[in-house]
Amino acid sequence: MSASLREVREARKFGLRELARALEVDPRLLSQWELGIRVPPVEEVARILGYLRVDRAVTNRILALAQHVKDPNWLDSNPSDLPAALTGVMQCERSASLITNWSPQIIPGLLQTPDYARTLLSASETKAEVVDARLVARLKRQRILSGYEPVRLKAIISELAIREVVGEAGTMSDQIDHLLALGVTSNISVRIVPADVGYHPGKIGMFALYDFPSDPSIVFLEHHHASAFVNELEAIASYRKLVKVLLDKALSEDVSRELLREAAR
Incomplete structure (x- = not known):
């Protein structure tokens, strides 16, 4: 609707x-x-x-x-059994001109390989048909990153997410290779926050900040069994400050690529 x-x-x-x-x-x-x-x-x-x-x-x-x-x-009656919040997320992603994503523990969904995504989805869902439906939806979402007018994505990822072993042998190295390939495209920026930078407020959890051409910005917060959309002006301003903190702590794109190559070995 x-x-x-x-x-x-x-x-x-x-x-x-x-x-x-x-x-x-x-x-x-x-x-x-x-x-x-x-x-x-x-x-x-x-x-x-x-x-x-x-x-x-x-x-x-x-x-x-x-x-x-x-x-x-x-x-x-939804045959795909997708989480209700996913509808809002997909609409935000399709409409945004810029997405800023902070992910302290896992690779962001828009940048996940099929094997990596399936491993994560299977960890919290036992029904194969539900996993398949959610995997298809996740991969379809990634189409916004390519095409005629792809959305701009700033992905800020903790080094912990890069070092975490997910899935069978080869899954993680393929995922890192995928990040390296995407990171050289003109609309995608991948920057890594080193694990040794100490405490910062971003460790509380992941979020995505959606900026639109003319509409008010929105933040999406996601946890295991709960999620929330935030659009109060004061809250948006707070998350923008947090993005600045994270970017100040993150490695440059070039140095981030060096870290990714080292992690893939």
Whole structure:
């Protein structure tokens, strides 16, 4: 539903702030509706579709989604069994102009090889069909890094994630080779934070900061069985400061590549 709302707005050539102003809605709230972070009331969905003059068939389809979005049976019928937060993450990734990702323990999902990703997914899920579905979704997400207008990605990774042995023999070396290959592309920056830099606030956990061409920025926090989207201005400013701290501690791209080559041996 959230993705559909954004698609119809963009199809009508409306900017998010422009539509929010016309509907007298806070642009941050409208952004949250379009990203699946918050659920809009059905009447607000109808008002948006009416203002955009969306045709009846599309309107009925989106309204049906809006009416059932909180129905657990509707949600449980998802055949891919993907986490609910993943919808918002995928929408953020597709819409962002810049993604800044801090990963203190594992390689970021957008940069994972299939074998590395499967090993991680299998560690927390025993059903093979669920692992397969989530693996396919993760690999599809990586398409934003290539193509006509690829998203820019700043990946800040702890050395601990590089040194951690994941999977069978060859899985980790293949993963590091993959990082080396991606790190030389013009839209991807890979920088490593050495393990011996001491304590810093980034050790608390991983996060992704999404910057959009015109929409307010969003931070996504991910843990084992919980996740959260944050868009309060004060919180975003705090995470930007944390990014600066991490970049100050990180090795340059060239030195990071040297460390990766050494780790792959």
